[in-house]
Amino acid sequence: MKTRRNRGRVVAAALAAMCAAAVLPGRAHAADPGEYGFDPGAKKVQGATANVEASELDEGVPYRSTIRPGEKLYYRVVLDDVSNAYVSAVAVPGGSGPVAYGDGIKVSLRETDDTSCGSEQANFGSGEYARPITAYAYRTIEEGPASCQESGQYDVLVERETKDATDTRAWDLELRFLQEPRLKAASAMPTKAPENWPSGTPGPLTGQQQKRSGGSGYAQATSLENGRWQDTVAPGQTRFYRVPVGWGQQIHATAGLSNSTGAAGEFVGSALTLSLANPAQGFVSDATLAYSGSPASASLSPLPPVAYRNRYDSSTQVNAMRFAGWYYLAVSLSPKLKESFGAEPIPFELSVQVKNEAEESPYEGDAGVFGVTDQDREVARKGQNAEQAAKSGPMKVVAAAGIGTGTVLVLGLGVWTLLARRRTAAAAPAAPASGAAGPGGHGPPQGR
Structure with a gap:
């Protein structure tokens, strides 16, 4: 029995070693500085210049597409008559060089007769440097007569604005279509924006600073909880980072850029941009800082606690805080700093505070991406991104490093075969001590 137990331990150890080798850190989805990390499950889709030829986007599925300067591209979604719907587009210019203040994208959701349901624009602003920017359009269900309330097909129109007529390079797009869950009791929900909310700025955090490396895209965003987080940005x-923010909770964030340890450089305006997006990847707010080589910091303007009624406010900063879930923080550094301070990454601190106790969800059943669970908070504590969290189960760990189940089974069978041969050899009669030939007239193998 002892021998069998030992053999079982050998097999378990061998399989564990194989799994451990499969999940060595730092191997999956490595990205060069400036490279955007698209969702690995994203499907490719081509935008149509004619709306009747538009490809349909499925709910909850990420997509990749491209758009050229001045293009107006159509996609299509199918909506019911009871759900609020959201379609987001992340524009990824890549290494497209300088951009103008108004360069960017506009996303709109429209009826097939071109009636607009809602739209949002995103541009590069005063920083005038290319970086991933996001915008979303939405259809909301309203009481009384209103447009865009019927079930059926709707157009998603993505438009690109580029001032430079000589720029012909395409931008990548990451698209996503989501629908909000139904309310428990719609009649009991407030239908007016909040008149007052705590708008004070919390005091600076104290305590130990911790290192946590950000991701290269929304899908790879590193999870954070309350604290002071240190990273570098080139x-x-x-x-990219993400923070779970529940109903009734209020998020505050500050990015502080370290002093330059190299030679002194020229003053750079809008050197760093700290931006916040909501769980539907809709833009919420941003802040910028100027840099001359000395420490500098920028904080997001005070934002209201997450509440369903925020959607009725006319301010983007308020109405975008309309649901709970993972909120995304992005820290971008201008390429202009390379000329003044060199190409080496600069350390920075990201301070995150989520205030108040989480309140009950207003939705029926599972809130999906529009809610925060205890598991989400544990993921934030561990610092996992969405892919790591999804693949943290026993067998899913293997897949996270790109090694298939079939490969593991083959390796496992190899271990079992080896042990079976050893058992057979151990059970066979001992060879004659003199090395005399056996029944076949051959002596024992030599040299082993």
Whole structure:
């Protein structure tokens, strides 16, 4: 029995070693500075210049597409008559060089007769440097007569604005279509925006600073909880993070850029941009800082606690805080710093505070991406991104490093075969001590 137990331990150890080798850190989805990390499950889709030829987007499925300067591209979604719907587009210019203040994208959701349901624009602003920017359009269900309330097909129109007529390079797009869950009791929900909410700025955090490396895209965003987080960002690079914010909770964030340890450089306006997006990847707010080589910081303007009624406010900063879930922080550093301070990454601190106790969800059943669970908070504590969290189960760990189940089975069978041969050899009669030939007239193998 002892021998069998030992053999079982050998097999378990061998399989564990194979799994451990499969999940060595730092191997999956490595990205160069400035490279955007698209959702690995994203499907490719081509936008149509004619709306009747538009490809349909499925709910909850990420998509990749491209758009050229001045293009107006159509996609299509099918909506019911009871759900609020959201379609987001992340524009990824890549290494497209300088951009103008108004360069960017506009996303709109429209009826097939071109009636607009809602739209949002995103541009590069005063920083005038290329980086991933996001915008979303939505259809909301309203009481009384209103447009865009019927079930059926709707157009998603993505438009690109580029001032430079000589720029012909395409931008990548990451698209996503989501629908909000139904309310428990719609009649009991407030239908007016909040008149007052705590708008004070919390005091600075104290305590130990911790290191946590940001992701290269929304899908790879590193999870954070309350605390002071240290990372580095290179000129032209964007780091992504995500924070679980429940109903009734209020998020505050500050990015502080370290002093330059190299030679002194010229003053750079809008050197760093800290931006916030909501769970549907809709833009919420941003803040910028100027840099001359000395420490500098920028904080997001005070934002209201997450509440369903926020959607009725006319301010983007307020109405975008309309549901709970993972909120995304992006830290972008201008490529202009490379000329003044060199290409080496600069350390920075991201301070995150989520205030108040989480309140009950207003939705029926599972809130999906529009809610925060205890598991989400544990993921934030561990610092996992969405892919790591999804693949943290026993067998899913193997898949996270790109090694298939079939490969594991083959390796496992190899271990079992080896042990079976050893058992057979151990059970066979001992060879004659003199090395005399056996029944076949051959002596024992030599040299082993």
